[in-house]
Amino acid sequence: MKRNEIEQILKDYHWMINSIKVMRESLKDPGEGLTAQYGVESSLPKPKGMTSDPVHREVIRRGKRVKKIREFEEKILEFQGLFHKVHDERECEVLYWLLEGKSYRWIGYHMGLSASHIQRLRNNIIDHMSDTNVTNGTKDTDLKNEKCAC
Numbered sequence: 464m465k466r467n468e469i470e471q472i473l474k475d476y477h478w479m480i481n482s483i484k485v486m487r488e489s490l491k492d493p494g495e496g497l498t499a500q501y502g503v504e505s506s507l508p509k510p511k512g513m514t515s516d517p518v519h520r521e522v523i524r525r526g527k528r529v530k531k532i533r534e535f536e537e538k539i540l541e542f543q544g545l546f547h548k549v550h551d552e553r554e555c556e557v558l559y560w561l562l563e564g565k566s567y568r569w570i571g572y573h574m575g576l577s578a579s580h581i582q583r584l585r586n587n588i589i590d591h592m593s594d595t596n597v598t599n600g601t602k603d604t605d606l607k608n609e610k611c612a613c
Contacts, residue, residue, distance in 0.1 A: 464541065466593040472542045473589065477564030479535045486532050490525060545592040554591070557584045 464472075472479075549555055553574070560570045567578040567585075574581070 464545065464592070464594060466589055469542065469545070469589050469592050472538055473561055473585070476539065476542065476562050479539060483532055483535050483539075486528050490528060542592075548591045549588055550591075551587075554584050554588050557581055558588050561585060561588075 546558070549558055553576075556574060557570055560573065565573075567581040570576075571578045571581045576584075
């Protein structure tokens with residue numbers, strides 16, 4: 464993944480996870496207002512360009528939601544596949560809290576660091592995860608086998 468893609472998913476991760484949960488939950492209910500019209504309303508002309516079947520419209524609407532869920536899941540799974548590239552304890556902790564949707568200020572207060580230091584750690588995380596990752600020789604080789612606890 465490219466750096467800007469990783470940056471965007473890191474920013475959107477928390478709400479995408481919540482959206483997936485909410486959308487899945489909403490798809491469990493059969494929907495409301497799916498009964499056909501009776502009486503005088505049933506004889507009135509229907510709008511052109513649309514089907515008058517409410518069940519069909521509901522199926523189309525739900526199909527779009529399922530497609531959106533899959534799109535979010537693919538992004539999240541690809542991003543989660545990069546967690547193993549983060550080795551440093553502080554970076555793992557920052558990544559965890561960023562994924563939980565916490566602000567730099569909150570994370571800094573929690574960890575006893577400044578918000579700007581948290582931003583630098585986030586940038587390091589993104590550098591590690593991106594395809595254009597260039598090693599600078601500061602990491603030990605035995606750290607490559609350790610995994611982030613995210």
